[in-house]
Amino acid sequence: MAESQYSRPCKRCKATDAPYRLRNDPTCRSPRNCYVEYVEGKAGRRLGALARDTRTSAKPAPRKYIAGLSFGPSSTVMTHVLDDSAKFHSSRRSSPAFEPLVMHVDTDLSHSADEEDTLAHRLLAKYRERFPNVSFECVHLSKVLGVRTVDWSSLPGLEEEEDGNDTERLRRFFDSLSSVTSKADILRLFIRHLLLDTALDKPYTALLLGHSTTALASLTLSEVASGRGYAVPWQINDGPYTVCTYGPSSGASESKETSRAEMPIYYPLREVFRNEIMLYLNLIPSLRELIPADSAAAGNVVSHKNLSIEEVMGRYFDGVEGPYSGIVANVVRTTGKLERVAGDSFCHICGMPLDEQGDSRWAGELGDDLEEHGHRVRLCYGCKRSISG
Template structure:
């Protein structure tokens, strides 16, 4: 058989054409996927089972059906299949897939063909337990949500529990005025829902699909929103206030690298919902802080990737607070702003019907209170 003619051989295997360039390495498709997967496997090493270990930990993987979380699931699922296929290899953990329906989350616009994307996901990853929810299902998972909403929004808002969960959430969101505060609230509710689903399904850990770029944007936005104190579990690996560990196995990878990875996996094309491209014609004042930071990191990160990874890496070094003896914010679980241990910011509420001490500084900032917004 004649030897394969390769005009530009891959730097690793030397046996296939170059398809991708990653961190100055020119690689074929398979070697590129191996390079990216390795960065995730390294993060998962602590899950290697010990001889004494009798049960496997259960991990919750929340998916929005965006590129990053789909790539994370692909890599982790491949690793499990590989471990199952080997005689002497033990499987590190079991997965529980949680899909959050984007039609209920205003950050994502595409909903028409969500069912098709979801069906494609189940077809490709049939071996794991799975749950599909909308953000408004939070009322079923967190029974004291009614009281929390009432305390948070004050007398301007009254919850009508005879409405559907969807309408109750829409009314609550409607009480919050600015785009930034709405986006902030959406993220807090999403995090609470994911943690509650993990608890209910006895998952010890959540694997979030945030890339290095996303973590940098979260760290920068969190500080601007007065949420510096909760950065520990929103961008660094460790325990969350709800007794579930939060881990970010994609933290060593840029978003562009994940997009490239997905392009090398044809089976993901039916699963991933394409993101609308960032438009240049959007008025900055209409964007939330989170959207602004994502834009900033995407444009600047393309020019200076090292700076963005530094932001995420530095944030990952933040020391985790102990949650046992500290009172947590009723809404986001963060340490309270008017206790000594936190950011040094004291929050005193001006309105007569509010209970300022129940909520942290970040949540007070997003609250429908004219004195604070």
């Protein structure tokens, strides 16, 4: 161990100047830029797998992907990879069209949906300039009230009122949630629904989310902690995902499920650790500079004074990733091997399959309190807890 890592040549191209460490191997920056190529290669291979998995006919169809952008490090790297791929495919005539739409959900509820001079719009303008080969869209969180992938009758606090200001209504709803964890949970679900609803509407070929290995490990444990362990294999793996849509709620009656569709959800950066993404960004300053210093830039829905379970898990995994990266990767790999039990009923809020036999097991005593009299169980334990405190 006395020998410095720097004295060994790059594992990949044998260059002698190999200042970086990548999964324990020395890695160069020049002349071949092996570090950058490694990260981009990992993402590129996942996009290749997505193209193969979603190919429905012998004739290659256009690939229309919708990707979520939070302005954080991972989703910025994903945008960069999509921009590169789109540029590459447009230069080859034989390639089917590759048309990514990158969508940011503006979670700042201190302004309404039609305001244009906002932080989110200003940031997006910079991304537009930097990535000319992808399209961008900014959608305000209040638009979630129009999505059909949530059964709004199961969220009584959000029902239509005379004063039809959606932003106000949503802000009051978030204020009414009892804990930071609940707010963060519902916010994450709403962002996901906005992306899914747009994906189904156009329709797109697949939805891409920018989670790194580290973020997926953290999401796994926070979902287990909040009682959605049953649905974790559906959420963490790449692959098709069943999305239900619901009719409008009319008065006191429950909304009817109107359709079911399959939408593939993929995580192109699932094999890259968060610290690898950070170093990658340091190697490309023009990319790093795009990311706002406070990458929780948008939004005052969730106060940053207190930590939600999600954030606690996130910080924990950021901390252990360096020395114990094998464990972090294992959380995701093991979750990936868990069976996706095909359920026939889905939670009307988060959309995850319901563990019908196991719901009371998760819920324990709380489940008995929340028993819906004469109603089918519509919500998973995690969602019940988030909206009821």
